[in-house]
Amino acid sequence: MELPELAARWMHALTSTAYIPLSRAEIEQALLESLRELPESPESVANRLVSLHATGPDSLSATIELLSPTFELPVLARLSSAYAQAMRMDAFDQQEQIKVAIVRAKQRVERTLKVSQARFQEVFASSALGIAITDFDGRCVEANDTLAEIVGLESGADLTGRQLIDFFHPEDRTALASSYRQVRAGHVDRFRDQRKLIREDDEPVWVHLAASLLRDADGEPTHHVTMVEDISELHLLQRNLDHQLLHDSLTGLSNRQHFATQVERRLDSQAVTLYHLGLDAFSVVNNGLGHDTGDKLLKIVANRLGRLAAEKNAVVARIGGDEFAMMTISDNVTSTVEEIQDALAEPTFVDDHGIALSASIGVVDRPPAFATAAELMRCANAALRQAKARGKRQWALHDPHDDARRRGKYALAASMPGAWEHGEIEIVYAPVHDLETREVLGAVARLHWDDLSHNDTMALADSTGLSLPIGRWLLREACAQAARWVEEFGDRAPTLHVALGALQSRDEDLVADVKRALDETGLPPERLRVALDISSVLAGDDNAAVLHDSGIVTALDGFHGGHDELAVLAEVPVRAVITRAPAPDPDSPLRQAMRDLIATVHSFGVRFGVDEVHTLTDAEHWRSIGADAVIGLLPALTAAEVTELLTTAPSPPPEAS
Amino acid sequence: MSEQVSWVPEGLDTGMPSAARLYDYLLGGGHNFAADRMLGEKFLRAQPNARTIARLNRAFLRRAVLFMMDNGIRQFLDLGSGIPTVGNVHEIAQKADPEARVVYVDFEEVAVAHSQLILEGDPRAEIVQEDMTKPDAVLKAARETGLLDFTQPVGVLTVGVFHFVPPEADPSAILAAYRDAVPRGSYLAFSQFTQDLQPEEMAGIVEVMKKSQNPMFPRTMSEVEGLFGGFELVEPGIVPLPLWRPEGTNTDDPDKAGIYAAVGRKV
Incomplete structure (x- = not known):
């Protein structure tokens, strides 16, 4: 038989006796080389077979059977004995290897064990609970320092060999011993209890305790482990603190x-x-x-x-x-x-x-x-x-809706300081018209923020405590602007009217603030009209009088025509009152009353002004019953717009038409 | 504190036979002990063809790995790899491409220690000690080796091990977890004992293994099919070991092969 054919047949015979992790072609090639080598060196062929893992129980006999017609018996005998030797060496190697593996595995397990023990020791030593391990006679085998502290001893070692149960109150001992027996017998996994310990100094200590079984590797119970929690003193205090927190x-x-x-x-x-x-x-x-x-x-x-x-x-x-x-x-x-x-x-x-x-x-x-x-x-x-x-x-x-409104207002109020700081609150100037001459008497400086009117903005400012700083700012800025207009346009410059909020009207620094504004900006005092909130004079505040004495013309804003208000007009030297009211309908009996009121105001030598008059018709109604001036006929303008108007318009400034 | 001191793992006792060393023995290896060989003899009495079955199973592993390599797989997760014996996955794969990477998974202490010995000096193969029936832990440990890139297809191998997974461990959920962890185009190679072939011998094996650490649970064709959810079986489907893409002409009797083999592709 030709060697390649013999190699192919050998390959088939061997692969059915052992698993050789190579492709068929590779095996065949290796075997063909072996066949050529065999007469000279059966030992190396044997080694090759073993290293190929052709080591099944029947691998050798299949080989001999297949090769015996072609090769001499002495060659096959040498092959057989070399194969047996190689197998033995291979088995030794493998056994050696598996033993090394076993040793390593054991070492690792022991290492894990040591780590576990170290962890246990750490828990044991650092636990805030007292821990005792006792044998079944109740003697402490090991106890931690925390337990020693609870019973009034120095260290855990002092407990070793002592009966744990002896530390409990005599009345508790019988019941405790019975509980331990229950656990030992496996009737219960563990017991929990609240008992009284007697310390070495005979002081009683209330404790929680929990006891369970320790078992060995085979699951056989060997010891009791008891955890003890001191629930007196500090613990009670702690609990009390928790209660106080809540x-x-x-x-x-x-x-x-x-x-x-x-x-x-x-x-x-x-x-x-x-x-x-x-x-x-x-x-x-x-x-x-x-x-x-x-x-x-x-x-x-x-x-x-x-x-x-x-x-x-x-x-x-x-x-x-x-x-x-x-x-x-x-x-x-x-x-x-x-x-x-x-x-x-x-x-x-x-x-x-x-x-x-x-x-x-x-x-x-x-x-x-x-x-x-x-x-x-x-x-x-x-x-x-x-x-x-x-x-x-x-x-x-x-009411969720009402709340949303309030919240909106509060949110706006909350954002006001930021808006002011960022220059979002502007000063605008609303013209004051004389109803008789239709001339512009002056310009009222007003706050403008978003879509909020001056009064809304002021009210918001009042609710945030911003009204004073904003009011001062308004006063000073407006004076500065008015001064510039006077400088630039002379007599054509509008007289500045400043309406103050309720808080500012009563502010004891008001007079000083006004004077400072005039001094610093150089605005002539006769160019300024200050409208105080009428509530300030009603409350007996003397700002209006002092301002008057300082040569500053004042008005009272928020006039309703009440008896007390009229009484004030007799005492306080003011130039005008300003009211906000719907224009009295010509057919209404109110018209006569209003006419009489205006006449009364006039009788004190005080002019009568109306704010928020937006139409000529309304203005005419007011004029017909004697009112002197109105605000609101033209929209308020920014300072720049006013300047532009003054620049482009020939004198005099535009009238309401 | 644990009531039972359980940190000494079982299975380090060389007097207790292990399935991994039994397999080695049946394959003609020497990485086994007297107890393993005694169990091996009982196994052989129940199934005289056991050595052939072991050999065929090992050969299937090789063909499956090479098939996956042909289809572009360069990284393998070998679940329940056991004692490194003849023709390990990394040897087969790295012979075809030295860059191929393998993570072996086994839970048995000695198998792990032995694998570490074998794999020392191979930066592309590692063993992690985990229970293959706990996919989350296995996948976490496998990721931590840094050897596998789970954005690329992975060859998952469970060859001759699933018959150790009892029905109550929910084998299909286990395989589903591995399937979900790997991208499309990944492969699963699977082989396990069946009672469909030689039921009497199979019953004998179950009886023999009942008293070992590794009792066995053969599965029928349809049960095996049920495990391949989410995978598309590649030709020729689920077949007795020697019929799965044999190299050349098959000369082994499929009816005596004892084990079904299959490879699926994740779709």
Whole structure:
């Protein structure tokens, strides 16, 4: 048989006795080379067979069977013995290798074990819990320092060999021993208990303890492990602190934070109703009868609300000085409000003082699910403010629309300082027209911000505390501008009218501010008219008089024609009053009354001006009953526009037409 | 604190036979101990063809790896790789392309230690010690080796191991997890014992293995089919070992092969 054919057949024979990880062609090639080599060196062929992994139990016999017709017996005998030797060496190598692997695996396991033990030791040593491992006779095999500290010993080692159970109160020992036996017998996995330890100095210590079984690698129980937590002193203090963080110390009710989390928790799953209570006239009690009485009263209220909350399965909290909150799972708002008022209305005696108790209540009923607790509490607060505004013992339901309006206003107020700083608030000038001559008497400096009118802007400024700085700024800027106009256009320059807000009108620095503005800008005093809010003179403020004495012409803004206002005109030297009122209809009886009023004003030597008159018809109505001047016939202009008008217009400046 | 001290892993006891070393023994390897060889003899009594089956299974592994290489796969995840024995995946793959990368996965201590010995000095092959029935842990460990790029197709190999996964371990969920971790164009090579071929012998094997650390769970053709969800079987589908893309003419009896083999492509 030709060698290649023999190699092919050998390949088939061998691959059915052993797995040789090569392609057939590769195996055949290797075997063909082996056949050529065989007569000379059967030993190297044997080695090659073994290294090819032709090492199945039947690989050798299949080889001999196939090769015996072609090769001499001595050659095959040498092949067989060399093959056996190579197999033996290969097996040794593999055994050696697997043993190394075993050793390595063991080392790794031992290393893991050491790490585990180190971790255990770390937990054992650093735990805030006392830990003792006891044998089944109850003797401590090991205990940590924390446990030693709890029982009043120096270190964990001092416990070794001692009976753990001896540290417990004698009355507790029998029950404890029984519990340990239950665990040992496997009736229960562990037991937890609260017992009294007796320290070395005979002081009792309350502890929580938990005991369970330790088992060996085979799962056989070997020891008990007991964890001991000291629940006296520090621990109690800690718990107390936790309580204080969530509760109001005076009344013991939940505090605002705690209440908010409770609302948050309920809000997702249930429709709730929130009641925000403000005690009526609590400050009267506090100021009149003293804070001790006030505190006692708050405790009484807390008690009553607590009782009511318990009945209604509601949550109650003290969320501010004299403010309480209650959350119910949605119920009948009216009847709950009644119940609250009834609870408060029970006769109340504090330190022999009979006190009538009532509350104003803001209610948010069934808020949308997406609301947050903070939003809800804000809404309830807003409703409470409304209720308070209506008087005592009132309640108000939160109106989302109203709230949106207020919020819009507040948001605007909040953005005002930034707007001012960024120059978004402008000064514009509205012409004042003389009704008789139709001449422009002057220009009123006004604030302009977004679409807000001067008065709205001033009111907003008042609510943010900005009105004083803005008012001063307005005064100074307008004076500076007017001075420039005087310098440039001489007599054609408009007289400057400045209307002050209520706060600024009463400001004790007003006179100084006005003088400084005039000094610094060089505006002649006769070119300035200052309109004060009439409330300032009504309140007895003397700014108007002092300004007058300083040679500055003043007017009173916000005139309604009241008796007190007229009385003021007799005393305070003012040049004009300014009113805002609808033009009296020619057919209305009011017309005569208004005419008489204007005549009366005139009789004090005071002129009568009307603001916010936007049409010629209205202006004519006012003129016909004697009014002297109007503001609003032409839109207000910016300083630049006024300058341009003065530049282009031949004298005199434009009249209303 | 654990009530049971369980940090000594089982399976380090050389007196306990292991499936990995049994396989080595059946393949004619020497990486085994007396206990493994005793189990091997019992196995051979139940299934006299066991050595051939082991050889055929190993040969299927080689053909499957080379098939995947032909289809562009250059990275392999070999699940339940066992004792490195004749013709390991990295040897086959790196012979075809030295850049090929392999991550072996096995849980058994000795197999892992042994694999580390074999793989020392090969920067493109590594073994991670994880339980292949816990895909999340396996995939995390495999990623941490830095050898596999899961944006590129991966050759996932589970050759002769799924018969150790009991039905309650939800084998199809396990394979689905591996499937979801690899991109389209990845392959899965799969082989496992079946009772469809030689049911009596198979029952004997199950009985023998029942008392070992690695009891066996043969699966029928349709059960195996059910495991290939999301994969498209490549020709010739699920077949007895020697019929899966044989090299040259097959001379082994498919009816005595004991094991089904298949390769699927993730679509």
